[in-house]
Amino acid sequence: MKKHINKLFVLGSLLFLASSCETEGQLTTLATVTFPSSIEVSSSTIVLKEDTSEQSALLVSWPKVTYPIAAPVSYAIQFDLPTDITGSEAWAKSKRVDVGEDVLSKSFTGFELNKIATDLGLKPNVAGELVIRVESSMDHRIYSDPVTIKVTPYLKTVVIGEIYMPGSYQGWAVETAAALTEIQLGIYQGYMTLPEGAGPGFKLNKGRNWAQFYGAGDTNADLKNMSDTDFSLPGAGSYQIKVNLNTLKWSSTPYAWGIVGTSQAGGWDNSTPMSYDHQTKTWKITTNLTPGALKFRLNNSWTINYGPADPSTNTINLDNGGAYDIPEAGLYEVTFKINETDPTSTGYPKTATCTIVKK
Structure with missing residues (x-):
């Protein structure tokens, strides 16, 4: 009798497990998941211009995709040519843009869309077709029906000009x-540090003279030729400054490289910001350090960080997990120098350089 009971128990357990596995399968990859409706684009015919490249050129939006389990859904957008979306290599050459979790739209500037179009082979100043689809993923990926748009890219002008930013911060x-x-073309970018106690005012000059300059117009963000009104920064700190002479607008964004690690006060959680020397284009800090690790990151975040692949050198590498070892406590001067290109178009360079000198 006991043997029969044990057999019944084992059989019941197997049936329960089979039922559980089947249920789990139905909740995830075995369930049918589809886009409930088509994706939408803000325009089906787009002619891109370099002088408006910072403005929004395309908005792609899509409906929420519902999976059988309650969890965040990740979305991405793919762009490809009509000739590359069929066959065994379908969408293999596409340009994929991650959007994020539970986000149902994505805007592309003219600059971003122009780069995608030219990377896929569309010729400048000639209308060509791009196919767009949205990818949804949780435990598995599904795709929307594709939408086709016509895009005319522009040929990016090679630019080497400068403008200058005299102000209270440097007398x-x-x-x-x-x-x-x-x-x-007509868009300028640079970096500066406004020290504590310095005035926030500045002008924007076409040359290293006062023959032509811009001051504030109707608002602080507007450029007005030969205006006596100073532009004003929000307060002490380091900034990335962007000026658009096509639209006569400017903006400032908090921007600072900093040291991070167990050798400085914030440990691995909080960076100590460095100051920007605009004449040598070098980030610097003189501070007390204790024995421990040190590396570099941007804006108190791990999104962009540099560590040494070889700590015996002054070369530091993008997204490298290594760190310098500070052997003894004391006052140190630390410098960081990077090729400050436009990260939107070129990304951050693979290497930068630094120095760590005990005073």
């Missing part, structure tokens, strides 16, 4: 003011 000396480099 209004235009000869030594921070330079903003032209990264696109």
Whole structure:
């Protein structure tokens, strides 16, 4: 009798497990999941222009995809040519843009869309077709029906110009003011640090002289030729400055490289920000360090960080997990130098350089 009971128990357990596995399968990959409706684009015919490249050129939106389990859904957008979306290599050459979890739209500037179009082989100043689809993923991926748009890319102009930023932060000396480099036609970018106690005012000069300059117009963000009103920064700190002479607008974004690690006060959680020397284009800090690790990261975040692949050198590598070892406590001067290109178009460089010197 006992043997029969044991057999019944084992059989019941197997049936229960089979039922559980079947249920789990139905809740995930065995369930049918589809896009409930088509994706939408803000325009089906787009002619891109370099002088409006910072403006939004395309908005892609899509419906929420519902999976059988309650969890975040990740979305991405794929762009491809009509000739590459069929056959065994379908979508293999596509340009894929991650959007994020539970996000149902994505806007692309003219610059971003132009790069996608030209990377896929569309010719400048000639209308060509791009196919767009949205990818949804949780435990498995599904795709929307594709949408086709016509895009006319532009040929990016090679630019090497500069404008200059004299202000209270450096005594209004235009000869030594921070330079903003032209990264696109009529669009300039640069970096500066406003020290504690310095005034927030500045101007924007076409040359290292006062023959032509811009001051604030109707608002602080507007450029007005030869205006006596100063532009104003929000307060002390380091900034990335962008100026668009096509639209006569400017903006400032908090931006600072910092040291991070167990050798500095914030440990691995909080960076100590460095200051930008605009004349040498070097980030610097003089501070007390204790024995421990040290590396570099941007804006107190791990999104962009550098560590040494070889700690015996002054070369540091993008996204490298290594760190320098600070052997003894004391006052140190630490510098960080990077090729400050436009990260939107070129990304951050694979290497930067640094120095760590005990005073």
